[in-house]
Amino acid sequence: MRFVKGHGTENDFVILPDPDNEIDVTAAMVAALCERRAGIGGDGVLHVVRTKLAPEVAHLAGEAEWFMDYRNADGSMAEMCGNGARVFARYLVDSGLAQPGELPIATRGGVKLVRLGAEGDVTVDMGLPRILGESSATLGGHEYTGLHIDLGNPHLACVVGDPVAQVDLTHQPGFDTTIFPTGVNVELVNAVGPRRAVMRVYERGSGETRSCGTGAVAAALAAAHLTGETTGSWAVEVPGGLLTVTLEAETSYLTGPAVLVAHGELVLP
Numbered sequence: 001m002r003f004v005k006g007h008g009t010e011n012d013f014v015i016l017p018d019p020d021n022e023i024d025v026t027a028a029m030v031a032a033l034c035e036r037r038a039g040i041g042g043d044g045v046l047h048v049v050r051t052k053l054a055p056e057v058a059h060l061a062g063e064a065e066w067f068m069d070y071r072n073a074d075g076s077m078a079e080m081c082g083n084g085a086r087v088f089a090r091y092l093v094d095s096g097l098a099q100p101g102e103l104p105i106a107t108r109g110g111v112k113l114v115r116l117g118a119e120g121d122v123t124v125d126m127g128l129p130r131i132l133g134e135s136s137a138t139l140g141g142h143e144y145t146g147l148h149i150d151l152g153n154p155h156l157a158c159v160v161g162d163p164v165a166q167v168d169l170t171h172q173p174g175f176d177t178t179i180f181p182t183g184v185n186v187e188l189v190n191a192v193g194p195r196r197a198v199m200r201v202y203e204r205g206s207g208e209t210r211s212c213g214t215g216a217v218a219a220a221l222a223a224a225h226l227t228g229e230t231t232g233s234w235a236v237e238v239p240g241g242l243l244t245v246t247l248e249a250e251t252s253y254l255t256g257p258a259v260l261v262a263h264g265e266l267v268l269p
């Protein structure tokens with residue numbers, strides 16, 4: 001089985017090309033691939049399938065040729081992955097499966113339009129993030145209040161006063177399971193200047209990662225919400241690099257690097 005390894009601001013993925021949907025991608029297989037010592041290592045898996053051959057999204061085949069079947073490192077499925085969509089599009093273009101330009105990609109969170117050239121940064125139209133209320137997370141004995149934001153997948157974006165670099169993210173944050181019955185991605189955010197934020201994230205199904213694209217949009221929106229300026233471009237610094245989030249009245253965009261670093265053949269147990 002062939003694989004490709006890639007990352008977007010160090011949110012890293014094992015890409016499994018499977019155009020005809022022939023691989024039975026189990027949770028155990030995903031967890032083994034993502035394991036950083038015994039496997040390839042990754043925050044998740046991007047299973048590359050023709051939309052028309054993936055029953056759960058086949059109804060989107062008229063809009064998007066390719067389905068990003070995204071799995072978290074623990075094997076769970078997610079609706080959307082912003083960095084994953086950028087890396088997925090880079091893979092399709094670099095391998096000749098798609099042309100540079102505007103590329104629609106099917107996800108469990110709907111069709112996302114990705115824009116990319118033959119090289120360089122990749123932009124995803126992330127849709128309109130929806131603020132659904134407030135909630136809180138507990139971390140290391142502290143309670144952090146934030147906004148519940150829906151980006152197809154669930155987020156709790158907390159703008160905090162403590163430097164996020166000092167927060168202990170080694171354990172799953174506590175959260176309200178009545179508000180987030182399927183779990184939540186928790187962002188801790190420092191607003192550090194005009195339209196500039198620093199973010200760390202604990203991702204549902206993957207733990208602390210060095211970047212999260214949907215999380216960066218949630219972070220920018222939460223920081224913008226405090227200033228009252230809910231449109232404009234935000235720089236979001238994450239441990240793995242820098243992302244640009246553009247908030248518009250009807251949608252949002254995520255821009256940043258997407259890099260393929262290796263390809264090879266898997267030897268499965």
Ligand SMILES: N[C@@H](CCC[C@H](N)C(=O)O)C(=O)O
Nearest residue numbers: 078081082083153212213214
């Ligand atoms: N890293 C991703 C988000 C991946 C899914 C997330 N862990 C979830 O379960 O919702 C991104 O870049 O958006």
